[in-house]
Amino acid sequence: MRIAPGYYLDSEAITTHPAPSVAVDLARLLALQYRHPHLIASGPTAAWLRDLPLLHEHPLHVTTTSDHHPRPVTLPEIHAGHLHVPAVTVRPHRPRGGRSPAMNRYDGDLMGATLEDTIIDCALALDQEEAFVVACAGLHELARYRRFYRDDSRQREEVNRARLQRMIGSSGQGTRNVTSARWVLTHADAGCDSVGESRLLYLLICGGLSGLETQYPVSASGKWYFIDIAVPEARIGIEFDGRGKYGSDVDSVHRSIEAEERRQRLLEAQGWQIRRxxxxxxxxxxxILGQIRTLLGGQ
Known part of the structure; x- marks a missing residue:
């Protein structure tokens, strides 16, 4: 099966893969890099390779590390069993600010942008909410965020935030893109533990709420609990209720729900109002904003 001009792959490598479309994307990316060694995964493709969360599917995003700008590369359509993947044209991007980007090696042979460049590429290229989600996850990694070491984590977060902001300044991108990217980097929060928490924080910020703190620690009954998003002055806790965290079998789900209900009772006994x-x-x-504003207005 032809993956790219001059590159072939046994169809079973795709049909037997648990996620055939992922196998196709990986094969195409490898073929691109073998044929054009100066191309590296960047933007949403680098985010995908790093397991940073994305809200949408994206075409392959690559950037050249050389001085010349390569022509678009057309990859053929693929038929494998019941899978049909249409042909695609990959248009390599020029490096930001005219500088050759740094790179990392992923899983053996794949080459991609650094975590810092990936965050910035996504902040400049994606819609604001998705860019925010990527930035929260990336900042979480850069800050090596640990909830029990909150002060140290926050210091590392701000050091890395400032570094990303400086990198944006030399991006050479249009004013509109840079303005949106700066907003994303200013408001992204390393304390977000999941896509759901990041999206919830995003809509709260966009709704004009202030005084928000993520992973806010509260001591109750001799134990520390961490509220996903808190308005400490009003003692309001806002939590994302991700079903996946409750477990994969009935017993573990029941235990998780009981623990969550006990946690909420303890927090409420401390005067917190919790909305999930x-x-x-x-x-x-x-x-969501209406519920939180009602709580704020009732105080």
């Missing part, structure tokens, strides 16, 4: 939101609620930001 599931993934489906994120599609209705006005309702």
């Amino acid at each position: 939101f599931r993934w489906e609620a994120l599609a209705h930001p006005d309702e």
Whole structure:
């Protein structure tokens, strides 16, 4: 099976893969890099390779590390069993600011942008919410965020935030892109533990709420609990209720729910008002904002 001009792959490598479309993307990327060694994965493709969360699917995003700008590369359509992947044209990007980007090696042969460059590429190229989600996860890694070492984690977060902001300044991108990217880097929070928490924080910030703190520590009954997003002055806790964290079998789900209910009772006994939101609620930001504003207005 032809993956790219001059490069072939046994169809079973795709059909037997647990995620055939992922196998195709990886094969295409490898073929691109073998044929054009100066191309590296960047932007959302580098984020995907790093397991940073994305909200949408994206075409392969590559950047040249050389001085010349290569022509677009057309990759053929692929038929493997019931899988059909249409042909695609990959258009390599020029380095930001005219500088040759640094790179890392991923999983053997794949070459991609550094974590810092990946965050910035996504902040400049993706829509603001998705860029925010990527930036939160990337900043979490850069800061080596640990909730029990909050002060040290926050110091590392701010050092890395300032470094990313400086890198944005030399990006050579348009004013509109840079303005949005700066907003993303200013508000991204290393304390977010999941995509759901990042999206919830994003809509709260966009809704004009202030005084928000992530992973806010509260001591109750001799134990530390960490509220996903807190408004400490108002003692309001806002939590993302991710079903996946409850476990994979009935017993573990029941134990998790019981522990969560006990946690909420202990926090409420300390005077906290807790509101929990599931993934489906994120599609209705006005309702979430309305609930939180009602709590704030009732004090």
